Amino acid sequence: MMTTNGLVVLLLLSGSVLVCNLQPQGAITRFHHVSLMKTWTEAQSYCREKFIDLATIPSQAANTVAQKVAGHGHVWIGLYNGSWRWSQEGKPVENWFLSNVKHNVGSRRCAVLDTYGKWMARDCDVxxxxxxxxxxxxxxxxxxxxxxxxxxxxxxxxxVDLSSVVTTADRESIVKQLRLVGMLSGNDAWIGLYRGEWAWSDGKKLIYKPLESLPHWGSDCMVMDQSTGTWRSQPCQDRLSFLCYSVVKPSAVSLVKIRLVGGSADLTDPMVQESILLQLRKQLVDGGIQAEVKLRWRKHPDGEVFHREETSPSADQQEDSCRAV
Structure with missing residues (x-):
């Protein structure tokens, strides 16, 4: 009896195990162009139901692949401008408050409140x-x-924090103070409302964008121009085709020959054969093999798994018998 590459090799009876490594070199991302015309949110829901999510594009190489799949014109990808939230966690951003915006927010990310109870977005560093x-x-x-x-x-x-304006009383209290001092020092002030950074629909951070893409993005959802591979923002309610992505686990199949000593066990019994596979799986794990692996017996043309050998192999033959063929 000897051990080679984590598999126990015995003598006299020979059989073959098919070893299927389901992820030998990592998962592969695939992009899928969907020609249905949907808003960004509708496209996101469709991709999450049929695939994984709207397309996440982490590199130039991925962008090139996505561009080839993207069909024609402009298509939604998974990049979106972060949602509005309060600096003080747990405070709700009420729809009635967000409806009181004074100007188009564009790419600005922080909010001030004025003496009319309206809010508008400004660059956070002002x-x-x-x-x-x-x-x-x-x-x-x-x-x-x-x-x-x-x-x-x-x-x-x-x-505690920058103020959250979640009730009418909150707004009136701040507006009253602004009006008292407004004639001398201006008519607005920072409140706790701000918008998160651009991010991908699946939660990944934005670490790459094409150099030729527009530097100032004025809307909250992103499209790819199929003809150039560049990105630009577009109103999320527009209806466009879109790119989804899925992840595929590549597989590789190897044939490993083993030899076993015949004993009292009936090696034609499926339960005995499964027991041997369980022992082999354990030895693979004990040997440090981390990838997902499936094992199954390979049957000969006569339907049998094992054949009895007339002569015992030499030590060199034993060593060679466990290599993949």
């Missing part, structure tokens, strides 16, 4: 006053000019 929420659920206007991020840090250090 200095402005800001409003903090307190432990006793009040709103305090801070007469210091800071970026949104610095205002957030100040509020979290000295109060």
């Amino acid at each position: 200095p402005d006053r800001f409003v903090c929420s307190t432990l006793d659920n009040r709103h305090v206007l801070v007469e210091r000019y800071m970026s949104w991020w610095d205002g957030q840090t100040y509020c979290r250090k000295n109060h």
